[in-house]
Amino acid sequence: MIAQTLPANAGLYLSAILFAIGVAGVMIRRNAIILFMCIELMLNAANLAFVWFSPFAGVQGQVFVFFVIAVAAAEAAVGLAIILAVFRHKETVNINEFSLLRF
Amino acid sequence: MLRSYLPALIMLAISVANAIFMVVLSTVLSPGGRTKVKSAPYESGMDPLGGTRERFSVKFYMVAILFIVFDVETVFLLPWAVSLRPLGWEGFASAMIFIFILTVGLVYEWKKGALEWD
Amino acid sequence: MTLDFARQSAYFWALLPEIVLATWTMLVLVVDVFRSSDHPEESRAPVAWMSLAGLVVAGAANAYLLSMREAAPTGMIAVDSFRVFTNFILLLAAGLAICLSFGYLQRRHIDRGEFYVLVLFATVGMMLMAGSRDLILMFIALEVMSVAIYVLVGYHRQDPRSSEASLKYFLLGAFSSGFFLYGIALLFGATGSTHLPTIGTMLGDGVGTASPVALAGMALVLVGLGFKVAAVPFHVWTPDAYDGAPTPVTALMATGVKAAAFAAFIRVFAVGLGGVREDWAPVVWVLAALTMVAANLVALTQGSVKRMLAYSSIAHAGYLLVALLSANQAGAAAFLFYLLVYTVMTAGAFGIVIANSQGDHERVSLEDYAGFGWQQPLLGAAFGLFLLSLAGFPLTGGFLGKLYIIRSALESDNVPLAVVLVLASLISYFYYLRVIVVMYMRPAASANSHDQAGLAVPGRAAIAVAAVAVLALFFAASPVMRAAESSVASLFPAAPALFGMTP
Numbered sequence: 001m002i003a004q005t006l007p008a009n010a011g012l013y014l015s016a017i018l019f020a021i022g023v024a025g026v027m028i029r030r031n032a033i034i035l036f037m038c039i040e041l042m043l044n045a046a047n048l049a050f051v052w053f054s055p056f057a058g059v060q061g062q063v064f065v066f067f068v069i070a071v072a073a074a075e076a077a078v079g080l081a082i083i084l085a086v087f088r089h090k091e092t093v094n095i096n097e098f099s100l101l102r103f
Numbered sequence: 104m105l106r107s108y109l110p111a112l113i114m115l116a117i118s119v120a121n122a123i124f125m126v127v128l129s130t131v132l133s134p135g136g137r138t139k140v141k142s143a144p145y146e147s148g149m150d151p152l153g154g155t156r157e158r159f160s161v162k163f164y165m166v167a168i169l170f171i172v173f174d175v176e177t178v179f180l181l182p183w184a185v186s187l188r189p190l191g192w193e194g195f196a197s198a199m200i201f202i203f204i205l206t207v208g209l210v211y212e213w214k215k216g217a218l219e220w221d
Numbered sequence: 222m223t224l225d226f227a228r229q230s231a232y233f234w235a236l237l238p239e240i241v242l243a244t245w246t247m248l249v250l251v252v253d254v255f256r257s258s259d260h261p262e263e264s265r266a267p268v269a270w271m272s273l274a275g276l277v278v279a280g281a282a283n284a285y286l287l288s289m290r291e292a293a294p295t296g297m298i299a300v301d302s303f304r305v306f307t308n309f310i311l312l313l314a315a316g317l318a319i320c321l322s323f324g325y326l327q328r329r330h331i332d333r334g335e336f337y338v339l340v341l342f343a344t345v346g347m348m349l350m351a352g353s354r355d356l357i358l359m360f361i362a363l364e365v366m367s368v369a370i371y372v373l374v375g376y377h378r379q380d381p382r383s384s385e386a387s388l389k390y391f392l393l394g395a396f397s398s399g400f401f402l403y404g405i406a407l408l409f410g411a412t413g414s415t416h417l418p419t420i421g422t423m424l425g426d427g428v429g430t431a432s433p434v435a436l437a438g439m440a441l442v443l444v445g446l447g448f449k450v451a452a453v454p455f456h457v458w459t460p461d462a463y464d465g466a467p468t469p470v471t472a473l474m475a476t477g478v479k480a481a482a483f484a485a486f487i488r489v490f491a492v493g494l495g496g497v498r499e500d501w502a503p504v505v506w507v508l509a510a511l512t513m514v515a516a517n518l519v520a521l522t523q524g525s526v527k528r529m530l531a532y533s534s535i536a537h538a539g540y541l542l543v544a545l546l547s548a549n550q551a552g553a554a555a556f557l558f559y560l561l562v563y564t565v566m567t568a569g570a571f572g573i574v575i576a577n578s579q580g581d582h583e584r585v586s587l588e589d590y591a592g593f594g595w596q597q598p599l600l601g602a603a604f605g606l607f608l609l610s611l612a613g614f615p616l617t618g619g620f621l622g623k624l625y626i627i628r629s630a631l632e633s634d635n636v637p638l639a640v641v642l643v644l645a646s647l648i649s650y651f652y653y654l655r656v657i658v659v660m661y662m663r664p665a666a667s668a669n670s671h672d673q674a675g676l677a678v679p680g681r682a683a684i685a686v687a688a689v690a691v692l693a694l695f696f697a698a699s700p701v702m703r704a705a706e707s708s709v710a711s712l713f714p715a716a717p718a719l720f721g722m723t724p
Contacts, residue, residue, distance in 0.1 A: 036392065
């Protein structure tokens with residue numbers, strides 16, 4: 001019933017909006033951790049799109065979500081460790097403060 | 104068809120209105136001004152000892168990482184367990200390989216001393 | 222042996238090189254951790270040798286792949302000689318990077334076994350990425366590679382530059398994989414599959430080309446891969462990440478990571494989406510032209526040799542994009558040939574950067590190379606050779622590679638791009654030759670400023686191999702080119718009409 005009451009592409013629109021919010025967040029925000037959260041939002045927008053497509057495109061769409069979750073977890077583990085390592089040097093996670101590597 | 108969502112809409116409107124009302128009310132009624140005493144952290148009426156922004160040991164982080172790995176492992180093992188029979192021996196072998204790889208990681212962490220708290 | 226992917230067990234054979242390397246890597250990890258807890262102060266050279274042995278074994282397994290045929294291209298991984306060829310390039314890149322890190326890691330006090338383990342895991346990811354015929358496998362492989370490389374870039378934890386480079390690379394890398402994944406999701410929605418040949422058939426039949434979802438998906442996948450191959454304007458992370466990373470890691474990033482991303486690029490666009498060429502070709506055209514011009518112009522202004530080489534690697538991504546655009550078989554063969562040449566000459570050049578470092582100090586500015594050519598005659602000559610080859614001078618592999626690319630561009634009536642390529646190469650002569658001039662014409666700061674080349678014996682061997690390869694790829698290029706051509710023939714399926722490829 002829900003599928004009939006919602007606009008045909010509601011899930012796709014929602015996922016596109018989430019993705020756009022994630023991209024905008026990465027562009028605008030300067031805090032490395034918030035940047036990383038925005039990237040996670042992008043991945044989860046893709047997850048939503050996979051799930052939304054799976055009734056028409058094939059059930060494997062739902063399986064992909066598991067893989068993406070695993071990949072996102074690995075990325076989070078490594079990414080937070082990197083942010084931690086940088087914080088030890090700079091005492092900040094504001095990416096505007098990182099200017100050692102300019103020419 | 105959309106009418107069946109009307110209660111949800113009303114609910115949403117009421118909760119938003121309520122939230123705005125509360126925030127406005129508290130800013131209107133509360134005595135203003137930020138004094139030094141007011142913005143100090145609350146420690147049962149005592150003078151605060153030391154800063155509030157305490158550093159956490161990196162050990163917590165290690166435990167969190169370990170947790171994530173085995174947490175996500177469950178995401179894969181649960182669907183496999185549900186469809187154990189249709190997947191057959193090939194599915195069983197795949198899952199065992201998956202667990203084996205994670206075990207190698209665990210052995211590494213163990214030997215590296217990441218599991219010891221002290 | 223014929224592999225039928227309807228049976229799961231076929232994947233065991235199809236993935237043999239990757240399985241061998243991954244298993245070996247886990248063995249290295251466990252051996253190292255048991256050894257290091259007993260002898261924490263010992264050198265990790267045995268681990269490095271063991272890792273090199275793993276690459277050799279994986280290479281043997283890779284050669285064995287040639288004896289296999291697939292019943293139909295239905296698997297998630299391709300079993301064709303193109304994959305074998307790219308796997309060899311990737312294994313070579315990893316081997317050179319490991320050889321170059323002997324001694325370097327000790328001098329910078331980061332000699333731990335995990336370094337080699339991460340290099341090997343990244344190599345597994347690269348091989349899977351270059352061979353995958355399914356977008357989801359490609360995404361996972363990309364992440365296996367990238368996550369290992371993020372760590373490697375920040376491997377020197379005490380060096381703030383290394384950590385900072387790692388953070389920048391991580392944030393932009395994860396950002397780009399977000400684009401890539403969302404593009405995959407949209408393509409999946411538009412075509413009902415993530416399997417590249419299926420996507421190609423669906424779109425090529427005109428089912429999906431008109432669909433905005435498919436177009437958006439293609440655009441996002443292009444952005445994601447553009448980041449990974451460091452095409453302008455998606456290159457902003459490259460100089461910083463290459464500059465801050467430990468130099469052997471830079472060498473691996475410039476060669477292996479780029480080669481893997483390019484192999485994936487050609488599989489996705491030239492083969493999978495070959496039927497809808499007119500939708501993506503103009504965009505890639507602009508990317509290629511921008512990359513060649515912008516990267517070469519910025520490289521002119523660099524005072525650091527390491528950063529200059531980073532921009533040079535961006536410029537070379539532009540040349541490779543030209544080959545990719547001429548999506549005929551000649552273009553793809555030129556692409557493969559250039560990828561090999563590029564790998565050896567770039568790894569060699571970064572090897573010299575390592576040789577010029579001293580102690581914990583990396584000497585990368587142009588002045589630090591003054592007199593290098595006289596005080597280290599052999600290494601200086603090798604550096605000169607690599608730089609000339611990067612510039613595309615005759616008698617080097619780089620010259621032939623560029624020639625093949627230009628020829629393929631002309632054959633596919635892409636004259637403007639060929640002209641841009643030639644002009645961009647002319648610009649590049651200036652900054653490559655400047656280093657050679659400084660190396661030979663300017664006096665060294667002191668008579669013994671280059672007394673000790675910071676390179677152990679395996680590193681010197683790697684430089685020698687790279688130098689010989691650069692020469693051999695000019696003087697004995699035809700067997701390699703023939704191998705590239707036959708590999709590429711396997712890439713483009715026998716029924717060309719299906720994929721819009723007319724012979």
